[in-house]
Amino acid sequence: MDDKKIGLSDTMKAKTEPKRFKKNPIIGTKFTIAISSAKGGVGKSTFATNLALALKKIGCKVGLLDADIYGPSLPKLFSINEKPESDGQTLKPITKYDIQCMSIGFLTEEQTPMIWRGPMVTSAIKTFTQKVKWQDLDFIIVDMPPGTGDTQLTFSQEINMDGVIIVSTPQELALQDVKRGIKMFDKLGVKIIGLIDNMSYFTGDDGKKYHIFGEGGVERTSKEFNKEFLGEIPLNSEIGKQGDLGKPIVEKDPDHNISKIYLSLANKIKSIYY
Numbered sequence: 001m002d003d004k005k006i007g008l009s010d011t012m013k014a015k016t017e018p019k020r021f022k023k024n025p026i027i028g029t030k031f032t033i034a035i036s037s038a039k040g041g042v043g044k045s046t047f048a049t050n051l052a053l054a055l056k057k058i059g060c061k062v063g064l065l066d067a068d069i070y071g072p073s074l075p076k077l078f079s080i081n082e083k084p085e086s087d088g089q090t091l092k093p094i095t096k097y098d099i100q101c102m103s104i105g106f107l108t109e110e111q112t113p114m115i116w117r118g119p120m121v122t123s124a125i126k127t128f129t130q131k132v133k134w135q136d137l138d139f140i141i142v143d144m145p146p147g148t149g150d151t152q153l154t155f156s157q158e159i160n161m162d163g164v165i166i167v168s169t170p171q172e173l174a175l176q177d178v179k180r181g182i183k184m185f186d187k188l189g190v191k192i193i194g195l196i197d198n199m200s201y202f203t204g205d206d207g208k209k210y211h212i213f214g215e216g217g218v219e220r221t222s223k224e225f226n227k228e229f230l231g232e233i234p235l236n237s238e239i240g241k242q243g244d245l246g247k248p249i250v251e252k253d254p255d256h257n258i259s260k261i262y263l264s265l266a267n268k269i270k271s272i273y274y
Contacts, residue, residue: 023160028134029063031273033141033193034155034164038181039174040146043198044167045073046243047233048143051165052099053250054259054266055139063093063100063140065128067151069121072105074143079246083107091132097251102132122154129159139269147177148184156188162273163193165230170197170217178218182225193272194228195221196265202235209234230268233261 026032035051037044045068052064066074074080078096084106085092093100104124134140142161145151155161164185168178178195185192197218201209212235222229236258242249250259 023158024130025160026065026129026134026140028132029137029140031139031162032160033139033269034144034161034190035141035167036144036152036164036181036185037146037167038148038177039168040071042146042167042169042174043233043239044146045077045143046239046248047165047167047196047198048141049074049077049243049248050239050250050259050262051266051269052139052141053097053248054262055141055269056098057250057254057263058266058270060138060266060270061136062098063102063134063137065132065140065142066101066103066105067125067128067142067155068145069104069124069151070145072103074101074103075105077243077246077248080106089131091127093132093134097247100134100137102128104128121150125151125154126158139273148180152184153188156185156190161190163191165193165196166227167196167198168218168221169199169213170211170215171213172217174213175217175221178221179225182221182227186225192227193269194230195219196230197232199235200232230265231261233258 035044035048049064052062056062064074066072078101080094080096080101082094084094084102091102093102094106095101142155144155166178166181168174182192195218199213201211203209219229238256239249239258242252249256250262253259
């Protein structure tokens, strides 16, 4: 029997190579920062909303684009139950907590499933980036969907992204997908600002730290791929509680220890671009 390894043909390999696209900026903003997770359920959307609020707290004008077409979280996390105004050609973002916001969830009913194929997703992304009246923003934070699919490719190939932060829990199952995500963004020429270890541990009543998802995996992955490790965000019941109430922790309690982590990170992000 032939011992040849089964692999992609040269033709298929050529098709998987990234094409050169003209990248367009998001009109109305200076810098576009994507928040990616590669794996679902790691707290990416909670991270994106709190980072946006932290940037606002330190004096930046901020927009928040919920690009997770299949699972929008922004309406719940910011308790927004209204539809954006439209003149038939453009959409006006909804402002909440002094953040300009847009989400597919503003345009559909809460429990309506988004049964869309790739071209429809791509069209929606182009609408949100080119036909929304974002106004004089320093930063727009883009909450990407998990994975490495159509939305990530559309953004990476067609939108001028100034950087991406990858969020993960420290467990190996999540990190396998993170490594794929790192390789994808590197291949597409998108700057990776760094990696965040989310839900890294919780502190028990005895004052000890408990690493229920493993310990140090995100930092090791950062070193493996020569990316910056941006730090840990521990598990805390207030994060989920305030998110469910529609007022994320950075907005509700800026003096909370978790909020201080986000504010420190926001200052770091601002220092990179200003």
